[in-house]
Amino acid sequence: MTANSEIAVEKFLEHTDAEAASFFEACVHCGECAEACQFYLSTGDPKYTPTYKLRPMERAYKRDKAPFSGLKKALGLAPSPVTEEELREWEPLVYDSCNMCARCTLVCPMGIDIAGTIRKMREGYAAAGFVPEGLQRSAEFVKKTGSPMGVTAKALKAQIKHQEDAVGIKIEIDKKGADYMAIFSSMEIMGYPEVLGAYAKLFKRAGLTWTISSVAYEATNVGVQIGSAPMAKEILQRVVDAAEALEVKHVISPECGHAYGAIRWAGPNMMGRQFKFEVVHIIELLDQLRREGKIPVGKKDTRRMTLHDPCQIIRRGGLLKEPRSLLNDSCANFTEMKGAGITNFCCGGGGGVSANPRAEELKTAAFSRKVEQLNGVQDLEAVVVPCGNCRAVFEDGLDEYDLDLEIIGLSELVAETLAEEDETGA
Numbered sequence: 001m002t003a004n005s006e007i008a009v010e011k012f013l014e015h016t017d018a019e020a021a022s023f024f025e026a027c028v029h030c031g032e033c034a035e036a037c038q039f040y041l042s043t044g045d046p047k048y049t050p051t052y053k054l055r056p057m058e059r060a061y062k063r064d065k066a067p068f069s070g071l072k073k074a075l076g077l078a079p080s081p082v083t084e085e086e087l088r089e090w091e092p093l094v095y096d097s098c099n100m101c102a103r104c105t106l107v108c109p110m111g112i113d114i115a116g117t118i119r120k121m122r123e124g125y126a127a128a129g130f131v132p133e134g135l136q137r138s139a140e141f142v143k144k145t146g147s148p149m150g151v152t153a154k155a156l157k158a159q160i161k162h163q164e165d166a167v168g169i170k171i172e173i174d175k176k177g178a179d180y181m182a183i184f185s186s187m188e189i190m191g192y193p194e195v196l197g198a199y200a201k202l203f204k205r206a207g208l209t210w211t212i213s214s215v216a217y218e219a220t221n222v223g224v225q226i227g228s229a230p231m232a233k234e235i236l237q238r239v240v241d242a243a244e245a246l247e248v249k250h251v252i253s254p255e256c257g258h259a260y261g262a263i264r265w266a267g268p269n270m271m272g273r274q275f276k277f278e279v280v281h282i283i284e285l286l287d288q289l290r291r292e293g294k295i296p297v298g299k300k301d302t303r304r305m306t307l308h309d310p311c312q313i314i315r316r317g318g319l320l321k322e323p324r325s326l327l328n329d330s331c332a333n334f335t336e337m338k339g340a341g342i343t344n345f346c347c348g349g350g351g352g353v354s355a356n357p358r359a360e361e362l363k364t365a366a367f368s369r370k371v372e373q374l375n376g377v378q379d380l381e382a383v384v385v386p387c388g389n390c391r392a393v394f395e396d397g398l399d400e401y402d403l404d405l406e407i408i409g410l411s412e413l414v415a416e417t418l419a420e421e422d423e424t425g426a
């Protein structure tokens with residue numbers, strides 16, 4: 001091994017800690033997690049079973065950190081050391097074939113957080129400098145512009161201007177003392193900018209003051225996807241600093257899965273302190289405003305619609321009832337797909353997979369589970385996909401599988417079905 005490869009392996013070993021160790025000690029090899037993983041189910045290839053993806057970390061643990069490992073090594077009974085070649089060989093399994101969806105974690109009878117352990121493994125990989133090119137490129141864009149797609153403040157302002165013109169409502173940028181500061185994913189800003197107009201329309205009706213920061217508008221956290229804690233913290237710091245400088249009371253996490261987990265659940269631990277603002281997910285906020293009668297429904301959408309459950313918002317984020325309550329109000333023909341709710345399948349592009357062109361084929365294979373679910377809803381016309389990343393994956397997937405369905409974001413649907421002022425007398 002060269003000096004560099006020794007350092008890489010050492011860095012990887014540093015991340016094989018007690019938390020990861022508890023996994024390897026507790027696993028009873030029942031195989032339940034394999035039956036939960038969309039990559040294994042779609043391909044039937046045993047290398048995509050969740051536990052197989054963790055093999056190098058398990059070996060590293062057994063060789064160097066398990067009880068009596070020193071003695072076993074002395075007696076020649078320890079497993080062989082993990083090599084740089086092996087780490088490189090496993091890298092596509094760790095990054096291309098895991099959405100960090102935690103479906104495996106949900107079903108494990110031993111309560112093992114397999115997705116969390118794969119995240120740990122990614123931390124080892126990131127520290128060792130083994131990150132797929134696509135994600136590395138996103139990280140470089142973040143360093144330069146703050147956005148993984150290179151969306152600059154100028155581009156954001158142009159999109160805001162278009163939406164102001166479309167809905168006839170001014171969107172305040174950098175408004176100090178606003179109640180809410182909204183952040184978005186680059187995918188939403190560039191691909192689905194109608195969401196900006198939807199917020200403007202809904203918040204004006206609800207009477208909220210809100211703003212968008214010109215220095216911290218990006219919610220996507222590439223650091224979390226790669227497994228780099230320092231990068232994740234740096235990205236989050238930007239949002240926290242801007243929100244606190246603007247003295248807002250709340251930051252609105254957008255229709256983006258992992259961004260919610262990154263700021264709401266992992267955020268305070270990452271920063272080592274509580275924030276001076278509260279984090280609220282846009283779905284949570286819209287549901288609250290709806291229940292308070294501030295955004296009443298007018299004419300319902302009559303198309304037959306179903307809902308995709310983004311893993312990080314529903315399974316890992318706990319927002320199970322809120323989107324359904326909004327949909328039942330807004331649609332006359334809302335129908336659940338089979339397997340909906342906390343056990344729903346990932347779209348196949350979560351956990352950085354969609355930002356990794358090498359994983360394209362695998363992502364499309366995993367989307368076959370979603371196709372089965374969509375085909376199971378009779379006369380389906382549209383699917384509500386409340387995550388910008390999932391939405392882009394759906395666009396590609398529906399195209400690949402030749403399915404003709406409209407895709408819509410939840411905020412847009414709620415804005416489109418908002419009652420006219422004179423319908424409610426408001």
Ligand code: SF4
Pocket residue numbers: 026027028029030031032033034051107108109110111112114
């Ligand atoms: S479900 Fe849990 S106990 Fe069973 S093989 Fe997977 S990790 Fe091990």
Ligand code: SF4
Pocket residue numbers: 036037038039049050097098099100101102103104105114115118
């Ligand atoms: S987190 Fe999801 S994609 Fe990753 S191994 Fe588990 S079930 Fe498979």
